[in-house]
Amino acid sequence: MKHHIKHRITRRQSLTLIGATLAAVTLPTASLLANTGGMQQKTFAGTGKTLPIIGMGTWRTFNVGNDPELLDARTEVVKAFFEHGGGLIDSSPMYGSAPDVMGYALQQLGTPESLFSAEKVWSPAGGSAREQVAELEDRWQVEQFDLVQVHNLTDWREHLAALQEMKAEGTISHVGITTSHGRRHSEIEQIMTSEDIDFVQLTYNITHREAENRLLPLAEERGIGVIANRPYDGGSLIKNLKRRNAPLPEWAEAECGCTTWADFLLKFIVSHPAITCAIPATTQVEHMRENMRAGHAPMPSPDARQRMAATIESL
Amino acid sequence: MNAWTSYQLQDFIPFTAEVYFRLLERMGETFWPLHLLTLALGAATLVLALTQRTRIACLLPAPFWAFVAVAFFFQRYAALNWAGGYVGDAFIVQAVLLVVMALTGWGMDNAPRATNPPVAIGIAITLFGLIIMPLMAPLSGGPWFQAEVYGIHADPTAVTTLGLVLIMLRGFALWIAAIIPALWLVVSGLTLQVLDSSGAVVLFAVLAIALVGLVWKSIASKR
Secondary structure, eight states: OOOSSOOOOOHHHHHHHHHHHHHHHHSOGGGOEEEOSSBEEEEOTTSSOEEESBOEEOTTTTOOTTOHHHHHHHHHHHHHHHHTTOOEEEOOGGGTTHHHHHHHHHHHHOOOTTOEEEEEEOGGGOSOHHHHHHHHHHHHTOSOOSEEEEGGGTTHHHHHHHHHHHHHHTSSSEEEEEOOTTTTHHHHHHHHHHSOOSEEEEEOBTTBOGGGTTHHHHHHHHTOEEEEEOTTTTTHHHHHHHHHTOOOOHHHHHHHOOOSHHHHHHHHHHTSTTOOEEOOOOSOHHHHHHHHHTTBSOOOOHHHHHHHHHHHHHO | OOTTTTOOGGGGOOSOHHHHHHHHHHHHHHHTTHHHHHHHHHHHHHHHHHTTOHHHHHHTTHHHHHHIIIIIIIIIIHHHOTTHHHHHHHHHHHHHHHHHHHHHOTTBOSSOOTTSHHHHHHHHHHHIIIIIHHHHHHHTTOOGGGOOOBTTBHHHHHHHHHHHHHHHBOHHHHHHHHHHHHHHHHHHHHHHHHTTOTHHHHHHHHHHHHHHHHHHHHHHHHO
């Protein structure tokens, strides 16, 4: 992670890294969770590095243009994210002004050591992958991205080749591909099999579990990190649960520490052994805090995950 | 899963309702009291269109289309939506079209009568765009600066112009001049629908009524 503010590895991070590396070597994948004083972390992409299991998305929520009032409001959301142990923030040139808003927030807050900046290249944004990455670095006001992904597989062969070159040169740290809404999974599978990628981003939530069939096992097998987008299915899962006024099952708190539906939905996702982190998006500081609490232990067991899915199906 | 059928309307709207309505509000704050001038000129345009001075009436909305293109789409909306620049281009095209029609006199209806049903529909739509639309946001609990005004904001500019062209144009020119305002109302209506705003219904209703007026005037002129 090379940003314009120098990075020092703290004692806690060193211990986390050593602990996680040992865990990666000695334990099965399901136990790659490391509890670092609240927010749990997972190793990713066979690197031994760790990421907090709750990240942050910016689709729609961070596209506020140059509105000073909303820029400050989103800065508060980012502040809460980092205060609660956040790491990965994901954006895209397709998200309007979201990269500029991230730049504004980081300028106001400073660039925390824990930031894992994830961006995308996207053909309609114009320019080569290199040009897009350079422009996005300016907009975020960072020296280098930790991860650059090919957005929705647009011209993925050209973009991925360019990103691989940039990774080899050391101008970006990791490469990945993205999809959403369950689109083009067979193509994603081919790329995961044939290309050397560090991350795949896809839709995985309690009602969209297609990725469990092939992509998640393949990611585990190939040591590819998985970022789960649309954890609340674009907000509709939470909205529907609120509309139904459905109470949380009593066992959810005792077994996996769920006190809200947000906890319930997010813990289901991040407790899958192949998932590195989920990236819920929000405009509200309170919702951000709620999201971040879901990254704390305890996590649901495989049995509890089955009951969680059955609970949602029964509603 | 088929990639195309999996897309929903909301996948194409990259901002929230809060951001969009703040954008409208900021337009109001930034350009006040220009609203008074645009409304006065809008009213004057209606009078000119009804008093057989149709070429000057056709010219007057053009600078407002160019202004909305630059101040709303290029300078603000395009920061939220990559497609905003293209919409801004379309608004510039509409401005040029109105100027060309005014200069050449192409398609002018030089004797519009208020008793003629399509013209009456045009008058009603114009008055709706000039008077009712600015009141909608404040009456539904929004701040005054969120009031959408002809010549400042895109929706009332499109609605009012649609009404005006129904009054002052006829034949093929009428349809040509109506295309961009109508398409914007479709885009804006769909946007408001995704944002859960009741304004969507209003825009679709205006569009449907305007379409009736367009068809009516075309059929009547062929008799």
